[in-house]
Amino acid sequence: MDDRQISRRAAMLGAAATMAWLSSPARALLAAAATPGLSAKVEALFAQMTVEEKAGQLTLNAAAWAGGAAVTLNPAGSAATFDSQLAEVRAGRLTGVFNGNGAAMARQMQTVAMREARLKIPLIFAADVIHGFRTVFPMPIAEAGSFDADLAMRTARAAAVEAAAAGIDWTFAPMVDIGRDQRWGRVVEGSGEDVFLGCLMAAARVRGFQGSRGLAADDAVMACAKHFAAYGAAEAGLDYNTVDVSERTLREVYFPPFEAAFDAGALSAMASFNEISGVPATANPWLLDTVLRKEWKFGGLVVSDYTGDEELIAHGFAADARDATRLAFMAGVDMSMQSSFYIKHLPDLVAKGEVPMARLDQAVRRVLAVKQALGLFDDPFRRIDPRREKTRVRTPANLKLAREAGRRSIVLLKNDGDLLPLPRSSKRIALIGPFASGQQDLIGPWNVYGTDAEAVDLATGVRAAIADPSLVTTVAGSAVEAPIAGGIDAAVAAANAADIVVLAIGESQRMSGEAQSRTAIVVPAPQQALAEAVAATGKPMVVVLRHGRALALEGAVLDAPAILATWFLGSQAGPAIADILFGIEGPSARLSVSFPYASGQEPYHYDHKSTGRPSPAGKPVEYKARYREVPNAARFAFGHGLTYGKIGYSGLSLAPSMAWDGALTAKATITNTGRTAAVEVAQLYIRDVTASITRPVRQLKGFKRVPLAPGASAEIAFTLKRSDLEFVGLDLSRTIEPGRFELWIASSAQDDGVTGSFTLAAA
Template identity: 40%
Template sequence: MLLKRVVTCLCCYGISYVVQAQEQPAYKNASLAVEVRVKDLLGRMSVEEKAGQLNQLSGGAFTGPALNEAGQQTKIQWVKEGKVGSMLNVIGVAETRAIQQIAVEQSRWGIPLLFGLDVIHGYKTIFPIPLAEACSFNLAQVQQNATVAAAEAAAAGIHWTFAPMCDISNDPRWGRVMEGIGEDPWYGALLSAARVKGFQGNLDEQHILACVKHFAGYGAVEAGREYNNTDMSRVALWNKYLPPYQAAVEAGAATVMNGFNVFEGVPVSASKYLVTDVLKSKWGFKGFLVSDWNSFGEMVQWGYAADGQDAVVKAINAGSMMDMESKINITYIPTLLKQGKITQQQLDDAVGRVLAVKFRLGLFEQPYKYNSTEREQRLIFSAAHRAEALKAARASVVLLKNNQQSLPLRKTGQQLAVIGHYANSKEDLFDFWAAMGESKNAVTLLDGMQQKWGSKAITYAAGYSADGNTTDALVQEAVAAARKADVLVVNVGITGKLAGEDRAVANPVIPEGQLRLLKALRATGKPLIAVVSAGRPLVLTALEPLADAIVYAWILGTETGNALADVLSGDYNPAGKTVMSFPVAVGQIPVYYNHTNTGRPLPTDDQGNWFSRYRDIPNEPLYPFGYGLSYTSFAYSNLSLQDTLPAKGKPVQVRVTVTNTGTRDGEEVVQLYIRDHSAGIVRPVKELKGFQKVLLKKGESRQLHFTLTEEDLSYYDANGDKQIEPGRFSVFVGGNSKEVLEAQFRKVE
């Protein structure tokens, strides 16, 4: 459409002329609604260009000599032709700007790219793994951690992170529990929403798009083995697995990622029930979906699709959208549209959602808004960010055992032996998902303790090698160091290299070599403090009798050593609580607190026959959900309900008194659980429905108040509809899921 404009600047000469200028396309008009701009751009694009928006490629270096590499040249040509909508693993202002410039200035419509990266728990400043930070029960801190990670990633030209992982899992054999939320769906929902809010903020240039993954049910992989089969009922799906995903979507997550698993025998990328019926229709999700790496193409390996073309048909017909790396969307969509196997409406809906996100990010107006060299230099790995990482790391530590107040350690007048390869190994501190973090910048346990106590007070011995095994010489060296010390601090566990994707282990246990070392050290008679490093709960049954105290350090990131030194010295009083149960034995897995009762529950006295039980180990975990000690102690009393027969629609008011009975100020995570004793489906023996993290001075008592609404008492049926029924309920309040006070009420019609 042409716009006529009359120019009369030469009127004094009696001359006038008409200039014809091209009207600005509607999609470039920032004053128009996003929906209008999307519709206009869709009307201009070819089918091949639309398919390109649903094609995500992994990148690499695009400046310097790499520009001339054959593979990169092909990718660049595709970008010029509008055949790429997003790239992952293109990192840094220089690289992202270089390829964005090609997309914006050399493609037909100048559609900007989205740059994605797995920013799981930090970009350059590495925070505790998500499973560890969940143990803080501090949602504000969790959100702040994601905010810092987003700021650093955005400063490096990244628009999009493939996080948070919202998968509930009960299986510590699965390597990806480290990036998750634990075993509780109610708390997991709160964590997922907090992370989305932290990553996205108001989607300015210091925040990035969140991606809810792995939709849905991936945490239930059989035997904890990566990429394995999943099988669950719709009742389990709705009540246990979906709540965190839903909370993340309701928090405004812009994108969702398909999982690698199946649901009801169908790869989830092709599950119309999950993608269209649940995510789009029931939850009203307006963003777009991206596959996990090649998960569209892997439908062929699953035996669900005959070939790549068939996989695209099944993915698009289910409502899935962007394809990560298998390149089958760009290859087959034009042909499939001509054949009528996918529709124009399906294609335009998928592409329109991708374009809408790019418009909302403001990339059409400011394609280089994330490409600030000044921000990149100023924000990444700043002192302020490291301070936040230290706060997060301290709060993530869980004290599992502390016999005879073995901790905290005195800061003067003691000689300490720090023992363990991991205590002095920076590279073992980081996991698979450490983004651009450099282990050389991390603080080890030995570093932190030497800083806190002084190097003269510390003797170090490796004790075992990088693989967890030991030798006579290593044990003898460690014992010699122990004999010179007053207290032994022994760092055991498994390397961070075994945490993350494709890091499943069949035996999540303390390695035999480390146990051999621990037994030799125990024989010295010196107090032994075990600091356990791992990206998952380990079976600690063999360790428990060998240590006077057990500090669970998880994988704490950049500030590991400083955080642990603060905890061991008492400069920080630990308050972390477990978010996954710790098994007694590998054969007990999966073990979790919110199980159902069965028809033959084991009596509390464990007497008699014909009950649901193990004959060789307890039914209960070694450490239950919500468990964690402090350097002080807490007592619970006076649990009361305002009304034990509340009217319909009226909330239940719960009160309890918590007292700090120890000699130090400390924080306690006060937890509230419920049980529905009779319902339309069998309900768990306990379900977390509230918590408060409170700081109590020594000797202080405080009455806490909780409100239970009908929403808290409800559950989902197999159709995903909320059900609220009358009946008897129990309320439990305590410092973990096992040690609780109990009261009851009855809900009436």
């Protein structure tokens, strides 16, 4: 490790964190406030612990006997073997492992902990269960497009039941970062660009993971809200990069989904990799103590991200491993993931008085309290049952849910001439593109235990949906990022021989997710060339996009009469897409992120500020907030998504004013004039026209999924309260000001729908 002298700033910040902690009034309440409900049995164990055993309870490492894709995603390290980890368990130097190899592995490790370790404190088993376990559900960015928190809760519940059956107690999910730069690969793990939707999804997933019967239930896993905080604001969309945002932006945009997750009961949080305004989150006492503990009264545990404490050295914030340990621990990181810094350095830091024993005890009590809440002290093997592991995974009910979630995550971006839905008989279909067939790139990134080999591809789904499967021809045409010799010629020949082309193109799952930032969020050039050649045949073409982010579409892809955004849908990807293609179910999802005109617009989000020189709609005007090439708007906006019906909005009913202590109800009529039943997602937006802090041009405040039969109308109503109009004011606290507000009930963030205004009266 680097043996440079501790930097003056790091030393000052570390000393300040220590002194602030020692002098905090919260310290006097430590015994009462930080460890509620520890049983006499656990207290007795705690009283016997050595300092090294305490540091061991704060040390979490990747499983040496890894499961699924964990070896690639989170390697255990060259020095780790299963036998060496068992030795660490015997010595009380390890609190648990993550991404291990199922119930068999967990049983062996837990048996050693309970029979051979001195204190017999149960291990905790964690995993990255982001969007499913063995049954894989749509990526969170896709599922958020359902605009249905209940669906998100149900898929998280199913994932928890499967994961818990394999011995897992704790999931590193949900990822609740707001993602507003589509160059950042990890937008795929979150719920998109909107705070309101992000909060709903965060809370729903926590409730799903943790269940309704308490954390001690054998089908509950503890949720972990990550990454705290503002990881999604990384400069230039570059993963792990610097973040420099105002405290107001933190409190208005990046904090609320975490608050929603904690309000829903999440008992753990993960510190983010990034720095914020010069201070890495992993060593940020303002973030982890002032905000999280003192303001929000969070009582759970904080874990570092993978080697997050070690990375303080590369940040230039810590001089060496020992310094990094002190800075992270005193800032509020209770548990170290993967670096083993805590077990190596905390005992000596405590012995030399650089870390107070009381702080060590505080963190250990938090870990023990979590293990107790999970029921591990009552039954360390409650989730470790190889028989259950076989019967609870990939059940018919879970696969059915995966197909439902897949259908409801697909966004119909465009449908000129009502090309979709396709007929289910007598038409020859050419499935063309690198994603036309084959069990690859189906489940998406960041899934440890599911596999593409267990998922259903597009060709299989399409053939199962039509009367004569022999009418379907598949041709790759190109690879994802490289041409195939003769591929375009074969694709053109297949298109010419078909009545309809379904072009399956986009990103591989290796192009999205962690460490997969892109400078140009476009369809890769070989696939774009394939699209141009196939479009030139003149055959009706449906583009089926596979992707983990919003894309800047162009050329023949953009010009195709029908475009479906299908993301990565998981185990039932093929059947779900076929259900939408052939109208077995109509599309009802909406975009959770805006598709830009061009990559250079990123970061982009619909709820941007006006600027002092807003660009008017229509013809470009000089000296306004507009690019030379494209408008300051989205190609396909947040909330956009078509149905197979024909939806119109009319008849806004809105009172002219809202009393300070009252409420206001806005009503509108939605009509389906089409010949097909549809589910419309009606969205409520507002704008605070004049305020002491400039406000976004629109903000989502509600939505409703409205089923409409052909020719049917429905009246919908949204009720606003004064609290719905609040914002972070000049003093950085939430405030509300009287004044005029514009209001829209519409089908997207850029659609006018029906619009009006009202005034919030003064108190």
